Amino acid sequence: EAEVAQSPRYKITEKSQAVAFWCDPISGHATLYWYRQILGQGPELLVQFQDESVVDDSQLPKDRFSAERLKGVDSTLKIQPAELGDSAMYLCASRRMANTGELFFGEGSRLTVL
Amino acid sequence: LAKTTQPISMDSYEGQEVNITCSHNNIATNDYITWYQQFPSQGPRFIIQGYKTKVTNEVASLFIPADRKSSTLSLPRVSLSDTAVYYCLVGDGTPSSNTGKLIFGQGTTLQVKP
Numbered sequence: 001e002a003e004v005a006q007s008p009r010y011k012i013t014e015k016s017q018a019v020a021f022w023c024d025p026i027s028g029h030a031t032l033y034w035y036r037q038i039l040g041q042g043p044e045l046l047v048q049f050q051d052e053s054v055v056d057d058s059q060l061p062k063d064r065f066s067a068e069r070l071k072g073v074d075s076t077l078k079i080q081p082a083e084l085g086d087s088a089m090y091l092c093a094s095r096r097m098a099n100t101g102e103l104f105f106g107e108g109s110r111l112t113v114l
Numbered sequence: 115l116a117k118t119t120q121p122i123s124m125d126s127y128e129g130q131e132v133n134i135t136c137s138h139n140n141i142a143t144n145d146y147i148t149w150y151q152q153f154p155s156q157g158p159r160f161i162i163q164g165y166k167t168k169v170t171n172e173v174a175s176l177f178i179p180a181d182r183k184s185s186t187l188s189l190p191r192v193s194l195s196d197t198a199v200y201y202c203l204v205g206d207g208t209p210s211s212n213t214g215k216l217i218f219g220q221g222t223t224l225q226v227k228p
Contacts, residue, residue, distance in 0.1 A: 004157075035218070042201060042218035043158065091157050102148070103216065105157025 025094030
């Protein structure tokens with residue numbers, strides 16, 4: 001069964017350092033999402049891609065966060081500099097089309113900022 | 115985007131049927147209702163999706179009244195492994211926007227006891 005791949009699974013960093021997360025969606029899935037989930041809360045949408053284009057990044061803290069999906073396949077989410085409040089699970093999800101069908105989530109990347 | 119309201123937590127016992135109700139008073143005409151399940155340290159997993167009346171699959175049923183302002187996820191004969199957080203989402207199916215933005219609420223933490 002095809003899966004959404006994410007790496008690293010766990011990341012510990014010190015504040016002010018740079019960190020990057022990678023996501024490889026299910027083949028053929030045009031829509032890709034990055035969510036941030038703080039412990040005890042629901043996932044919060046950070047950015048949505050349709051192919052290589054950003055559809056929605058209204059909740060992305062653009063002073064420190066950036067996301068790209070250059071060839072419309074895999075995607076990278078970067079944080080620079082990391083802050084203590086960025087400690088969370090970063091989830092990537094994909095689906096075949098923008099407005100239909102289920103989301104398939106990866107296992108997530110757990111970030112701890114010290 | 116329609117906001118959803120769910121109970122924060124629910125308790126049940128093995129073998130019982132569990133019904134989790136979600137309120138979505140300002141659901142749009144074209145919005146679908148989708149439920150996801152999330153275990154600790156994992157990404158959410160699709161359970162079921164519906165538009166109106168009743169939908170049933172191998173793991174759950176979804177009941178949607180005629181006014182569509184609420185929905186009820188029904189889990190038959192729960193087991194300990196059904197202990198998880200359950201999220202109700204409303205969205206998609208908006209032909210004009212085509213953004214496919216999906217917003218998670220706080221979810222309902224279901225605790226199944228032996």
